[in-house]
Amino acid sequence: MNANLLWLIPLLPFAGFLLNGTLGRKLPRAIVATIALLFTAAPALIVADLWHFMLSTGQQIVSITSRPWIAVSGFHVDFAFTVDHLTLIMLAIITGVGFLIHLYSVGYMAHEEGYWRFFAYLNLFMFFMLVLVLSSSFLLLFVGWEGVGLASYLLIGFYFTKDSAANAGKKAFIVNRIGDFGFLLAMFLLIAHFGSLSFNDVFMKIAATPLTGGFLTAIALLLVLGATGKSAQIPLYIWLPDAMEGPTPVSALIHAATMVTAGIYMVARCHVLFDRSPFALAVIAVIGAATALLAATIGLVQHDIKRVLAYSTVSQLGYMFLACGVGAYSAGIFHLMTHAFFKALLFLAAGSVIHAMGGEQDMRVMGGLRKKIPVTFWTMSMGVFAIAGLPPLAAFFSKDEILYNVFTSPNPLHLLLWFVGLLTAGLTSFYMFRLWFKTFFGAPRFDEHHVHVHESPLSMTVPLGILAVLSIIGGWVGIPAALGGHNIFEHFLAPVFESTAPIAESSSTSLELTLAVVSVFTALLGLYIAYTFYYRKPGTAAALAARFKPLYGLLDHKYWVDEIYGTLIVAPLLAFSRIGLNGIADTGIVQGTAVGLAKTTTGLGALTRRMISGNIRSYAGWLALCAAAVIVIVLFKH
Amino acid sequence: MVPIAYYLILAAVLFCIGIAAFLIKRNVITIFMSIELMLNAVNLTFVAFAHMWHQVAGQIFVFFVMVVAAAEAAVGLAIIIALFRVRQTLNVDQINLLKN
Numbered sequence: 001m002n003a004n005l006l007w008l009i010p011l012l013p014f015a016g017f018l019l020n021g022t023l024g025r026k027l028p029r030a031i032v033a034t035i036a037l038l039f040t041a042a043p044a045l046i047v048a049d050l051w052h053f054m055l056s057t058g059q060q061i062v063s064i065t066s067r068p069w070i071a072v073s074g075f076h077v078d079f080a081f082t083v084d085h086l087t088l089i090m091l092a093i094i095t096g097v098g099f100l101i102h103l104y105s106v107g108y109m110a111h112e113e114g115y116w117r118f119f120a121y122l123n124l125f126m127f128f129m130l131v132l133v134l135s136s137s138f139l140l141l142f143v144g145w146e147g148v149g150l151a152s153y154l155l156i157g158f159y160f161t162k163d164s165a166a167n168a169g170k171k172a173f174i175v176n177r178i179g180d181f182g183f184l185l186a187m188f189l190l191i192a193h194f195g196s197l198s199f200n201d202v203f204m205k206i207a208a209t210p211l212t213g214g215f216l217t218a219i220a221l222l223l224v225l226g227a228t229g230k231s232a233q234i235p236l237y238i239w240l241p242d243a244m245e246g247p248t249p250v251s252a253l254i255h256a257a258t259m260v261t262a263g264i265y266m267v268a269r270c271h272v273l274f275d276r277s278p279f280a281l282a283v284i285a286v287i288g289a290a291t292a293l294l295a296a297t298i299g300l301v302q303h304d305i306k307r308v309l310a311y312s313t314v315s316q317l318g319y320m321f322l323a324c325g326v327g328a329y330s331a332g333i334f335h336l337m338t339h340a341f342f343k344a345l346l347f348l349a350a351g352s353v354i355h356a357m358g359g360e361q362d363m364r365v366m367g368g369l370r371k372k373i374p375v376t377f378w379t380m381s382m383g384v385f386a387i388a389g390l391p392p393l394a395a396f397f398s399k400d401e402i403l404y405n406v407f408t409s410p411n412p413l414h415l416l417l418w419f420v421g422l423l424t425a426g427l428t429s430f431y432m433f434r435l436w437f438k439t440f441f442g443a444p445r446f447d448e449h450h451v452h453v454h455e456s457p458l459s460m461t462v463p464l465g466i467l468a469v470l471s472i473i474g475g476w477v478g479i480p481a482a483l484g485g486h487n488i489f490e491h492f493l494a495p496v497f498e499s500t501a502p503i504a505e506s507s508s509t510s511l512e513l514t515l516a517v518v519s520v521f522t523a524l525l526g527l528y529i530a531y532t533f534y535y536r537k538p539g540t541a542a543a544l545a546a547r548f549k550p551l552y553g554l555l556d557h558k559y560w561v562d563e564i565y566g567t568l569i570v571a572p573l574l575a576f577s578r579i580g581l582n583g584i585a586d587t588g589i590v591q592g593t594a595v596g597l598a599k600t601t602t603g604l605g606a607l608t609r610r611m612i613s614g615n616i617r618s619y620a621g622w623l624a625l626c627a628a629a630v631i632v633i634v635l636f637k638h
Numbered sequence: 639m640v641p642i643a644y645y646l647i648l649a650a651v652l653f654c655i656g657i658a659a660f661l662i663k664r665n666v667i668t669i670f671m672s673i674e675l676m677l678n679a680v681n682l683t684f685v686a687f688a689h690m691w692h693q694v695a696g697q698i699f700v701f702f703v704m705v706v707a708a709a710e711a712a713v714g715l716a717i718i719i720a721l722f723r724v725r726q727t728l729n730v731d732q733i734n735l736l737k738n
Contacts, residue, residue, distance in 0.1 A: 614734035616734075617660075
């Protein structure tokens with residue numbers, strides 16, 4: 001295995017972006033799609049080769065460094081990539097799921113304008129995301145971090161002629177800026193205290209000192225701010241639901257499977273730093289639990305099929321945050337992986353439903369689609385069962401791992417956090433089955449003469465099938481010892497998290513089993529309630545909503561968070577910009593100076609113009625007068 | 639021996655007459671002549687000082703001034719003729735094409 005191949009992993013999609021971005025407009029669709037697929041399949045193959053190499057040789061870390069990028073008196077950053085087991089998992093998710101979603105897009109976007117633009121952006125995203133996970137320094141990670149933000153902005157606003165899409169893109173970009181600001185400050189602090197941005201240098205220096213808290217907490221909290229932006233956590237989660245304006249494959253790839261997990265990846269990557277700051281960890285845990293619950297409750301009442309999935313994504317990301325917050329990084333990454341499978345599946349299946357319905361996203365006018373689009377139905381069912389946490393599907397293992405770790409963590413709030421997690425699991429099960437029943441069961445609520453429901457083409461159903469299989473078996477790599485497995489996943493990641501991980505094998509098997517049973521019971525309860533509300537006695541939900549009107553309104557309006565931010569932050573900022581910046585600074589000072597200067601010269605000109613009479617004798621008179629004055633001055637000076 | 643002051647006073651009187659004529663007269667040719675008068679007033683002072691200090695430089699200077707004055711007269715008269723052809727007048731108050 002030649003380590004130089006690492007460069008190719010991100011550069012191939014970039015080449016695809018350049019090709020499609022420059023020539024794509026003139027190329028036929030088939031060639032555009034082929035380019036995009038080839039340049040994402042190739043890195044996937046390299047990653048597979050890398051897996052094989054690292055597993056067969058037992059090498060823990062593969063890294064490569066190029067010439068220095070920035071070198072200023074003692075501080076230097078290189079272009080350097082490092083692959084350890086954590087990166088390996090991320091690479092596999094990004095290239096694997098990424099390729100499947102590219103394949104799906106070929107069918108999904110077949111009738112859309114700007115085909116080449118879409119694939120160019122998608123490849124650009126792959127490039128930046130791969131840079132993000134491969135980088136071995138904060139700075140290069142930040143390049144990827146910003147780059148995926150850019151790609152996300154471009155793709156959310158893909159239908160840029162639609163106001164709502166353009167606005168959603170801007171919202172995502174601006175909200176992420178706030179998080180990036182925290183990330184930047186964290187990097188400055190790192191430079192100030194460690195003189196380096198390389199992961200290796202910084203973590204070695206931290207490991208070498210007995211420091212805890214203090215500025216480490218400050219750095220950690222700033223990084224958390226960055227992560228809340230990218231991974232859509234409280235207080236910066238508001239952009240993700242709006243990001244659903246983008247095409248569905250984008251929601252699947254960027255806003256479910258990969259980009260939004262960058263924050264979790266970053267926290268896991270910096271676990272050495274976070275371990276030294278219990279306070280920052282507690283903050284992460286609380287943010288994660290709160291976000292999980294908040295988003296799940298909002299998800300209960302959404303009608304747009306993609307919005308339900310969006311809030312569900314926010315909620316699941318909250319789980320991962322919660323896992324990181326109790327120090328169970330490998331559980332968080334485990335959930336990240338299974339979530340990438342089942343949430344990509346759910347989004348793609350939702351896209352297939354939307355495709356079948358001719359663009360309709362409102363679940364209130366769906367229903368009865370089970371027989372009409374069976375492939376979509378069965379694959380999506382796998383996704384729904386998986387996210388609900390029913391054994392033996394993927395999320396059952398990952399979610400239980402998180403809940404178990406939360407339950408046994410030394411965090412003083414652990415019982416509360418655990419309970420919130422469990423409650424969220426029940427809510428998740430409920431709203432996912434609500435979606436399932438409303439979409440696929442019951443009588444069709446649309447006009448069957450006008451909507452010609454049709455199953456999607458093969459390029460869409462094949463990725464669905466593969467992801468469905470992954471959603472079923474994806475969790476089997478992490479079966480805990482209590483359930484008769486070996487938790488291969490945690491052992492696989494153990495070298496990365498070795499400074500943290502006391503692998504909790506020895507602890508109580510019966511406790512783990514009990515917790516698993518409790519959470520399965522919760523999931524079944526959610527299923528049962530959804531079954532009652534939306535299948536057996538439809539109308540119950542509406543009656544309940546009418547009965548608890550204020551509560552329903554609160555959820556329906558998403559806790560008024562957008563409105564609160566609008567009043568507290570956006571409106572004052574806008575007012576300040578209009579009055580302070582535009583009014584006083586721009587019109588007043590900048591424009592005022594320029595206009596004032598011009599007016600002064602005009603006035604002076606008007607005065608002196610009187611001297612230029614055009615009368616030669618008056619010029620001569622002035623000349624004589626001034627000459628006489630000079631003589632007088634010279635004579636009387638002495 | 640005539641004292642130097644006499645020459646200087648004469649030169650000053652001539653110069654002032656030149657200035658006065660320049661400012662008062664409207665005819666371009668008269669103005670032109672007043673310039674010559676001023677030049678010659680200056681020439682007179684040059685020569686007077688050269689004589690007084692027994693230095694030849696002042697006299698050489700006068701020759702230069704005369705050459706320049708001759709050249710100026712040639713160009714100036716040509717301009718005046720061209721001007722008269724265009725404007726049919728030699729009144730400077732009416733020759734104000736550059737104004738505005």
